[in-house]
Amino acid sequence: MERVAIIGVGQSEFGELWDKGFREIVLKAGIDALEDAGLEGKEIEAMYVGNMSGGRYLAQEHIAALIADYSGLSEMGVPSTRVEGADASGGLALRQAYLSVASGLHEIVIAAGAEKVTDVGSEMTTDIMASSADREWEGFVGATIPALYALMARMHFTKYGTTPEDLALISVKNHRNGALNPKAQFRREIKVEDVLKSPFVAEPLRLLDCAPLSDGAAAIILANEKVAREYTDSPVFIKACTQASDYLALQNREDITTMRAVKIAADMAYDQAGLKPEDIDVVELHDSFTIAELIAYEDLGFVEKGRGAELIREGITSLDGSLPANPSGGLKACGHAIGATGIRQAVEITYQLRGKAGKRQVEAEMGLSLNIGGTGATAVITIYEIG
Amino acid sequence: MKAGIVSYGTYIPRLRVSVDEIAKVWGESPDNVKVGLGVYRKSVPDLDEDTATISVEAAREAIERGKIDPERIGAIFVGSESHPYVVKPTATIVGDAIGCGNSFHAADFEFACKAGTAGIQVCMGMVESGMIEFGLAIGADTSQSAPGDPLEYSASAGGAAFVVGKKGVIAEIEETLSFTSDTPDFWRREGQPYPSHGGRFTGIPAYFRHVTSAAIQIMEKTGYKPSDFDYAVFHQPNGKFPIRAARILGFTKEQINQGLVVGYIGNTYSGSSIIGFSAILDIAKPGDKILLVSFGSGAGSDAFIFNVTDLMEDYPRVPTVWDKINGGITVDYSTYLKLRKKIRLKG
Numbered sequence: 110m111e112r113v114a115i116i117g118v119g120q121s122e123f124g125e126l127w128d129k130g131f132r133e134i135v136l137k138a139g140i141d142a143l144e145d146a147g148l149e150g151k152e153i154e155a156m157y158v159g160n161m162s163g164g165r166y167l168a169q170e171h172i173a174a175l176i177a178d179y180s181g182l183s184e185m186g187v188p189s190t191r192v193e194g195a196d197a198s199g200g201l202a203l204r205q206a207y208l209s210v211a212s213g214l215h216e217i218v219i220a221a222g223a224e225k226v227t228d229v230g231s232e233m234t235t236d237i238m239a240s241s242a243d244r245e246w247e248g249f250v251g252a253t254i255p256a257l258y259a260l261m262a263r264m265h266f267t268k269y270g271t272t273p274e275d276l277a278l279i280s281v282k283n284h285r286n287g288a289l290n291p292k293a294q295f296r297r298e299i300k301v302e303d304v305l306k307s308p309f310v311a312e313p314l315r316l317l318d319c320a321p322l323s324d325g326a327a328a329i330i331l332a333n334e335k336v337a338r339e340y341t342d343s344p345v346f347i348k349a350c351t352q353a354s355d356y357l358a359l360q361n362r363e364d365i366t367t368m369r370a371v372k373i374a375a376d377m378a379y380d381q382a383g384l385k386p387e388d389i390d391v392v393e394l395h396d397s398f399t400i401a402e403l404i405a406y407e408d409l410g411f412v413e414k415g416r417g418a419e420l421i422r423e424g425i426t427s428l429d430g431s432l433p434a435n436p437s438g439g440l441k442a443c444g445h446a447i448g449a450t451g452i453r454q455a456v457e458i459t460y461q462l463r464g465k466a467g468k469r470q471v472e473a474e475m476g477l478s479l480n481i482g483g484t485g486a487t488a489v490i491t492i493y494e495i496g
Numbered sequence: 497m498k499a500g501i502v503s504y505g506t507y508i509p510r511l512r513v514s515v516d517e518i519a520k521v522w523g524e525s526p527d528n529v530k531v532g533l534g535v536y537r538k539s540v541p542d543l544d545e546d547t548a549t550i551s552v553e554a555a556r557e558a559i560e561r562g563k564i565d566p567e568r569i570g571a572i573f574v575g576s577e578s579h580p581y582v583v584k585p586t587a588t589i590v591g592d593a594i595g596c597g598n599s600f601h602a603a604d605f606e607f608a609c610k611a612g613t614a615g616i617q618v619c620m621g622m623v624e625s626g627m628i629e630f631g632l633a634i635g636a637d638t639s640q641s642a643p644g645d646p647l648e649y650s651a652s653a654g655g656a657a658f659v660v661g662k663k664g665v666i667a668e669i670e671e672t673l674s675f676t677s678d679t680p681d682f683w684r685r686e687g688q689p690y691p692s693h694g695g696r697f698t699g700i701p702a703y704f705r706h707v708t709s710a711a712i713q714i715m716e717k718t719g720y721k722p723s724d725f726d727y728a729v730f731h732q733p734n735g736k737f738p739i740r741a742a743r744i745l746g747f748t749k750e751q752i753n754q755g756l757v758v759g760y761i762g763n764t765y766s767g768s769s770i771i772g773f774s775a776i777l778d779i780a781k782p783g784d785k786i787l788l789v790s791f792g793s794g795a796g797s798d799a800f801i802f803n804v805t806d807l808m809e810d811y812p813r814v815p816t817v818w819d820k821i822n823g824g825i826t827v828d829y830s831t832y833l834k835l836r837k838k839i840r841l842k843g
Contacts, residue, residue: 230694
């Protein structure tokens with residue numbers, strides 16, 4: 110297998126980008142990534158695009174061809190493929206791009222993620238997101254994604270004594286980090302009381318426990334080691350990029366306080382990279398809901414099952430802690446542009462490992478990102494190292 | 497002499513329903529709604545009140561206070577998004593009710609919440625051109641909201657009427673302009689009982705863009721700055737938006753408080769900014785300068801600069817708008833549903 114490195118990254122602003130179209134947002138991210146890598150564009154051999162639901166958000170399928178067209182790649186006949194795994198679509202695009210270079214098939218490829226959600230109303234948005242759970246066994250009986258995460262939170266509270274205050278601390282931390290990120294949707298700090306006073310979305314999860322659904326796009330350029338060295342002195346190598354699945358519906362899982370797909374993907378990733386959890390310096394986690402970040406602390410092996418709250422209470426996952434989590438602001442504050450999120454996480458880790466993350470810079474040589482689809486039926490984990 | 501307001505009148509239905517009562521029914525926290533919207537209760541039209549009766553009441557008050565001979569009114573324009581008839585004007589009902597005779601121009605206007613101020617501009621143009629001596633511009637609504645929709649906390653009823661002319665002006669129109677774009681933030685199609693809206697899209701791209709642009713443009717055109725005004729009033733879909741617009745533009749709470757009526761009567765749509773403006777006229781003194789900026793979804797804002805004249809001294813202004821706001825009889829949610837014809841009757 111070839112070693113694979115990230116040599117360029119780009120990201121649009123995340124948020125309610127009412128005055129921008131899907132095409133503009135994607136192009137912005139793609140052009141930024143090419144410029145960052147010092148490429149013209151004609152060097153690209155293949156493209157992989159993560160997008161959850163262009164069909165319903167925009168009534169536009171064939172997203173990969175659309176982006177190839179507008180980015181000029183179809184002019185050269187470059188193969189372009191959309192991959193879908195709900196809000197893990199970006200992570201899957203990253204992994205497909207990684208595999209295509211690791212296998213030796215391609216030397217240099219682009220992985221992008223993009224979603225435009227504000228062209229439809231909030232009821233439609235909620236329904237589209239609910240389609241990332243089991244429509245027949247969950248959606249049709251009234252479960253939405255927030256409701257399913259609320260069940261996980263309740264169970265975690267009951268089994269392990271985790272509290273609403275613990276979850277609030279995660280939101281507060283991510284807003285604090287997001288305030289330092291010029292691309293973040295919410296660049297303002299909040300207090301624990303703000304979270305605890307915000308209205309319930311699905312008890313015990315409150316509005317400020319939930320990530321927004323955002324417009325946004327991100328792109329990264331991947332190359333094999335030889336090509337990477339030609340273009341950059343600071344390649345960020347992908348040491349592992351693993352994926353695992355779990356039962357789609359919550360009711361079929363043995364334990365809803367854990368995400369089995371995350372554990373399986375994590376074990377594989379640590380094994381492939383020859384690393385242990387304690388070797389990781391910085392993480393980008395999938396905090397679509399605060400409880401998801403807390404569960405991720407445990408499932409990624411940073412702390413024993415049931416003790417995730419200790420990491421946030423003790424400040425370990427703060428920017429100045431020993432394991433900064435979501436320095437970007439995470440999905441909560443940076444925004445959750447669904448199909449773009451997995452790629453956006455890779456952009457953040459790349460900035461962090463290059464030492465180019467500005468005011469939110471942490472000390473790190475080894476990073477990890479976790480991208481989750483729906484309630485955890487798909488998990489993608491990537492481990493990165495500055496080389 | 498420029499055209500201006502010769503007389504004004506307002507009408508607010510006396511029934512009220514509280515935000516607490518609505519929130520209780522829908523399982524929301526009343527405090528969250530009150531803090532979030534800045535609305536505490538709203539007016540409710542009784543069974544026999546609609547946009548036509550509200551318009552007539554407001555017009556009658558204006559005619560009486562200004563001692564206007566109705567036969568000298570040459571035009572009536574009623575702005576509303578809840579005209580009782582889709583086809584058949586409200587303006588003719590008003591004309592007949594106040595005794596205008598038959599020689600007057602009349603039409604109904606619709607521009608979401610700003611059709612009333614559009615009427616003032618049209619009357620002003622007709623007065624200044626010499627087409628008419630007096631024009632009557634009315635903005636009134638019994639606004640619709642679907643049960644359970646966030647709009648239900650604010651959509652209310654009320655209206656204001658203005659006699660525009662050159663003789664006996666109590667508030668001269670120094671300047672007016674409009675800022676308009678095609679922005680689909682809020683709409684109701686033919687046959688739909690309740691409007692649809694774009695959630696947060698109604699904020700920055702719609703309300704704030706149009707209100708602040710119109711305000712900035714009229715201040716640039718005239719060379720005034722916020723501190724030159726004694727009062728300012730902005731369209732009030734809720735209690736938050738006008739306060740934020742004022743802050744963005746550099747107006748103080750003291751300048752807007754007198755005209756901020758939405759918290760206690762809700763959003764009277766076409767009546768909203770002009771009932772607020774009327775509350776300011778109630779206490780204005782000769783020489784006062786007032787900025788009025790309306791907003792209508794779809795979208796546009798009309799901005800006006802008014803200068804209060806010496807004639808205001810002797811102009812009768814009781815009962816005031818705030819007298820009408822502070823009165824009222826509270827009804828429960830079921831009664832509210834009945835009055836708003838949201839309960840389907842047998843047959």
